[in-house]
Amino acid sequence: MASANVLAGDQLTRTREGIGERTLRPDGTLKVSGEFAYSSDLWAEDMLWGATCRSPHPSARIRSIDTSAARAVPGVVAVLTHEDVPGRKTYGLEEPDQPVLAWDLVRYQGEPVAIVAADHPATAREAARRIVVDYEVLEPLVDPDEALDASARALHPAGNVVRHLSIRHGSVEEHAGTADVVVRGEYEIGMQDQAMLGPESGLAVPDGDGGVHLYIATQWLHQDLNQVAASLGLEQDMVRLTQAGIGGAFGGREDLSMQIHACLLALHTDRAVKMSYSREESFFGHVHRHPARMRYEHGATTDGRLVYVKARLVLDGGAYASTSRSVCLVSGTFAVGPYECPNAEIDAYAVYTNNPPCGAMRGFGAVQVCFGYEAQMDKLAAAVGLDPLEIRRRNAMRTGGLMPTGQPVVGPAPVEEVLRHLQETPMPEQLPGDGERLDQRELPGGVANVTRGEGLRRGVGYAVSIKNIGFCEGYDDYSTARVRLWASHGEPIAEVHTAACEVGQGLVTIHAQIARTELGVRRALVRPADTTVGNAGSSSASRQTVITGGAVKAACEAVRERVLELARERLDGDVEADDLILEDCYVASRSRGPLMPLADLLGEQVIVEEREWRPRPTLPLDENGQGDVHAMIAFAAHRAVVDVDVELGLVRVVELTAVQDVGKALNPLAVEGQIEGGTAQGMGLALMEEIRVQGGRILNPSFTDYLIPTIVDMPPVRVEILELAQPDSPYGVNGVGEPPMISSGPAVMAALRAATGRELAHVPARPEHLAGLSGELSWR
Amino acid sequence: MRLECVVNGEPRDVAGVRESESLLQVLRERMKLPGAKNACEQGECGSCSVFLDGKLVCSCLVLAGQAEGAEIVTIEGLADGDALSPLQEAFIETGAVQCGFCTPGFILAAHDLLQRQPSPSDAEIREALAGNLCRCTGYAKIIEAVRVAADRMTT
Numbered sequence A: 001m002a003s004a005n006v007l008a009g010d011q012l013t014r015t016r017e018g019i020g021e022r023t024l025r026p027d028g029t030l031k032v033s034g035e036f037a038y039s040s041d042l043w044a045e046d047m048l049w050g051a052t053c054r055s056p057h058p059s060a061r062i063r064s065i066d067t068s069a070a071r072a073v074p075g076v077v078a079v080l081t082h083e084d085v086p087g088r089k090t091y092g093l094e095e096p097d098q099p100v101l102a103w104d105l106v107r108y109q110g111e112p113v114a115i116v117a118a119d120h121p122a123t124a125r126e127a128a129r130r131i132v133v134d135y136e137v138l139e140p141l142v143d144p145d146e147a148l149d150a151s152a153r154a155l156h157p158a159g160n161v162v163r164h165l166s167i168r169h170g171s172v173e174e175h176a177g178t179a180d181v182v183v184r185g186e187y188e189i190g191m192q193d194q195a196m197l198g199p200e201s202g203l204a205v206p207d208g209d210g211g212v213h214l215y216i217a218t219q220w221l222h223q224d225l226n227q228v229a230a231s232l233g234l235e236q237d238m239v240r241l242t243q244a245g246i247g248g249a250f251g252g253r254e255d256l257s258m259q260i261h262a263c264l265l266a267l268h269t270d271r272a273v274k275m276s277y278s279r280e281e282s283f284f285g286h287v288h289r290h291p292a293r294m295r296y297e298h299g300a301t302t303d304g305r306l307v308y309v310k311a312r313l314v315l316d317g318g319a320y321a322s323t324s325r326s327v328c329l330v331s332g333t334f335a336v337g338p339y340e341c342p343n344a345e346i347d348a349y350a351v352y353t354n355n356p357p358c359g360a361m362r363g364f365g366a367v368q369v370c371f372g373y374e375a376q377m378d379k380l381a382a383a384v385g386l387d388p389l390e391i392r393r394r395n396a397m398r399t400g401g402l403m404p405t406g407q408p409v410v411g412p413a414p415v416e417e418v419l420r421h422l423q424e425t426p427m428p429e430q431l432p433g434d435g436e437r438l439d440q441r442e443l444p445g446g447v448a449n450v451t452r453g454e455g456l457r458r459g460v461g462y463a464v465s466i467k468n469i470g471f472c473e474g475y476d477d478y479s480t481a482r483v484r485l486w487a488s489h490g491e492p493i494a495e496v497h498t499a500a501c502e503v504g505q506g507l508v509t510i511h512a513q514i515a516r517t518e519l520g521v522r523r524a525l526v527r528p529a530d531t532t533v534g535n536a537g538s539s540s541a542s543r544q545t546v547i548t549g550g551a552v553k554a555a556c557e558a559v560r561e562r563v564l565e566l567a568r569e570r571l572d573g574d575v576e577a578d579d580l581i582l583e584d585c586y587v588a589s590r591s592r593g594p595l596m597p598l599a600d601l602l603g604e605q606v607i608v609e610e611r612e613w614r615p616r617p618t619l620p621l622d623e624n625g626q627g628d629v630h631a632m633i634a635f636a637a638h639r640a641v642v643d644v645d646v647e648l649g650l651v652r653v654v655e656l657t658a659v660q661d662v663g664k665a666l667n668p669l670a671v672e673g674q675i676e677g678g679t680a681q682g683m684g685l686a687l688m689e690e691i692r693v694q695g696g697r698i699l700n701p702s703f704t705d706y707l708i709p710t711i712v713d714m715p716p717v718r719v720e721i722l723e724l725a726q727p728d729s730p731y732g733v734n735g736v737g738e739p740p741m742i743s744s745g746p747a748v749m750a751a752l753r754a755a756t757g758r759e760l761a762h763v764p765a766r767p768e769h770l771a772g773l774s775g776e777l778s779w780r
Numbered sequence B: 001m002r003l004e005c006v007v008n009g010e011p012r013d014v015a016g017v018r019e020s021e022s023l024l025q026v027l028r029e030r031m032k033l034p035g036a037k038n039a040c041e042q043g044e045c046g047s048c049s050v051f052l053d054g055k056l057v058c059s060c061l062v063l064a065g066q067a068e069g070a071e072i073v074t075i076e077g078l079a080d081g082d083a084l085s086p087l088q089e090a091f092i093e094t095g096a097v098q099c100g101f102c103t104p105g106f107i108l109a110a111h112d113l114l115q116r117q118p119s120p121s122d123a124e125i126r127e128a129l130a131g132n133l134c135r136c137t138g139y140a141k142i143i144e145a146v147r148v149a150a151d152r153m154t155t
Helices: A028-032 A121-129 A144-148 A172-178 A221-232 A259-269 A279-285 A324-333 A366-384 A388-395 A415-424 A507-519 A544-571 A598-602 A668-687 A739-756 B023-030 B086-093 B103-116 B122-128 B140-154
Strands: A048-054 A060-066 A076-080 A112-118 A132-137 A161-169 A181-189 A201-206 A212-216 A239-243 A273-276 A292-300 A306-318 A343-352 A456-469 A479-488 A491-497 A523-526 A580-583 A586-589 A593-597 A607-613 A632-645 A650-661 A717-722 B003-007 B010-014 B049-052 B055-058 B071-073
Touching: A028 B086, A028 B103, A048 A121, A048 A259, A048 A279, A060 A112, A076 A121, A076 A259, A112 A121, A112 A259, A144 A306, A144 A343, A161 A324, A172 A306, A172 A343, A181 A366, A201 A259, A212 A221, A212 A259, A221 A239, A221 A259, A259 A273, A292 A366, A306 A324, A306 A366, A324 A343, A324 A366, A324 A456, A366 A388, A366 A456, A366 A739, A388 A415, A388 A456, A415 A456, A415 A632, A415 A650, A415 A717, A456 A739, A479 A507, A479 A544, A479 A598, A491 A507, A491 A544, A491 A598, A507 A523, A507 A544, A544 A580, A544 A586, A544 A593, A544 A598, A544 A607, A586 A598, A593 A598, A632 A668, A632 A739, A650 A668, A650 A739, A668 A717, A668 A739, A668 B140, B023 B049, B049 B103, B055 B103, B086 B103, B086 B140, B103 B122, B103 B140, B122 B140
Parallel strands: A048 A273, A212 A239, A306 A343, A491 A523, A650 A717, B003 B071
Antiparallel strands: A048 A112, A060 A132, A076 A112, A161 A343, A181 A292, A201 A212, A201 A273, A292 A306, A456 A632, A479 A491, A479 A607, A580 A586, A586 A593, A632 A650, B003 B010, B049 B055, B049 B071
16 A cells, blocks of 8 residues: 555655545535535624515416505515516526516516515515415416417416427438337426425625625525525625535525525615525425426347437426526437437427426436336337347447437447446345245334235346536536635645535545645645635536546646746756646645645745636537537436335345446545445335326425335445546546436336336326325326 | 523523423424424424433424423534534534534434444434434435444444
């Protein structure tokens, strides 16, 4: 071990806690001692509490709003409606179609209509309840297929189609006749919730000069700033955002929730205002994963090679656009999966309905289609008599292979490799057979079970995912980093400043690791993210480690150049320029070892550099859905082993195996955490997670009724990490966060089908589906 | 309403508490101890766990008045001065902390377990922590953290 860390003849050791190491989180101590300040923990002298009055109806016309009873509640300081929004009255990530506060129409249950500030949270909530809104209740439009119909009532001026993406690759018409085998399937994916544990919350503080400072849990500070400033009618330099501690995000913090509301109340009252949603309100306060209806047709030769794929995908975007356009793009472009297919005809629709708005959630459109194409691959395998691994291997995407958009995968495409790893992973033991003693905890249903395992069947399933990393379709994706280097008390210190949001994924650890590696320092600090530094883009699309990581690396390299320049001057040309390095707090020569302490060289100087970094540019699609729309592509795969009690419809997941190519594991501990956590969320979607919506109303807005996996539900997860370097990426890294979420659920569904022999067209699979007691698809 | 109790070994006396406030709200908003978290406020997630007279409770389900005269220990009271407890150390080292919002509740629930059962099996760890939700980690590293801490505390 030691020899690998000693450089230049025993005199110089490698900088510790740099990239590739299992470095621990810098915020760990605060988080385990309860002292980390989350957005719901903030407090200011004399602050007020905000509350929101929301529409109880999924579709209604507002005749009038009477706030007088609310204003009369002692302790209430302000009650605001749409009339009090001084700037743009709507907001939205891709299209500003969502009212800050509703006027005229409400389009979903829970839509904000008015806001209150009071001296106590209970007072604010009570006042919000006393706002009298006179609604003319309208029939909600809740079926996405009906919404697509030209005769349907238009929920927005431009109609109900947010996007129709049409992809024509090769020619299905010409080649369909050459397919020996055709399999068809219809699949339905339920609405998943991010269920981040930290509620939507923040603190808005008036700055005394007409501006406002918002401390907020968000995924994208600058996009929040754009939207908040526009609706406040303020110049952007009057609005400052600082990231507050974030209790998970998973896409749920990409859209605004209480940001504009808190700022409006703070500016109106000239006092600090805190807002923090309850869990029930949170279910109405953020967008969810799009439910999807998918119709697939796969044609193949007798030896299982794909000839064509036809897919029709309908994504229910709910009442407002949010990121539906982009989700639709991702669903459509990955509808065939990580397989090469010469002919494809894909139509993906995102539509408006009066259901809860849907937008970003981890996996972002790639999740829904993975359930579809992987179920189809299993059907195809059965039809041609191949096993599930072999059919996938025969069609596996390879480097240079074309996606249905005609775009080649330029980086690694290790589909065959991940399949081989899954095949080589040993199977877990079977439960003991009849007559032997069973541990009730190891049966489906656990200690609550009422059988002794009589109806037990084991199933094994596989799934592979494909997903873009970074923004698409020609969006100028970039990030900014400012790096400062100075010496204090004989020790060099690097400080990284970006606007990239640490949502739990460990970005702060990675930034410090990059600074240590590039600048050879021991102490690397990460400043809180805020809008006093350039845009970092969103903590989404698995992009921050790659793109903000790239910016941090570039800024560090610029600082290092200046340091080495100083060193060359000081050494008076006594050393070859490319022989100089920074390592373990020394300026050193590769061949001769340490030359001088870095702190001595720096003296009183502070070196600051700022850089932007961009991944490979992308292009929009043409009218046939062809074009290089994606920057980087990532792959992951899962094997699921389940035991199902086919009489009771109960499931125990015995084991999950995840294999993922991450390019380079900058922090293996954090990578494992992402893979294990993503795997759990995917399993949750397959087994239990669904927001049940009836007539536009959410039936289960609580953790009592919306279930996420507990520690008892979660089986052991084997994690296999591949490191195949991405081209044109810092250290060869690829995005990590989303891929494990995508293939985990489909592998569980495949295992459930294998165990039950049932179609299981609806995700999540409910006990009544597993026991064969009810139909599955909502439309038939 | 006035509330007198002992929190993390210190006598506390808070005036002006509303009868409807939960112990969680009083800890967070009136005593400035935000370590107990407000994730669901309906007893489903365990994030607000504290010890009430030695018993692990969801403080969101306890009315502030029920804590009158009680001894309460929160996550802020678990470390011995600057020295983190073995469980706190193990949670950091094993990567059991990501966003960290569930972490105080998990650590207190695990602390409760290790007081009862110093060498728990994995099944016992799962059972003891079944009332706590984590959305980030997938739980593998939380189980590992409890194992590591149990080993250190018994050897």
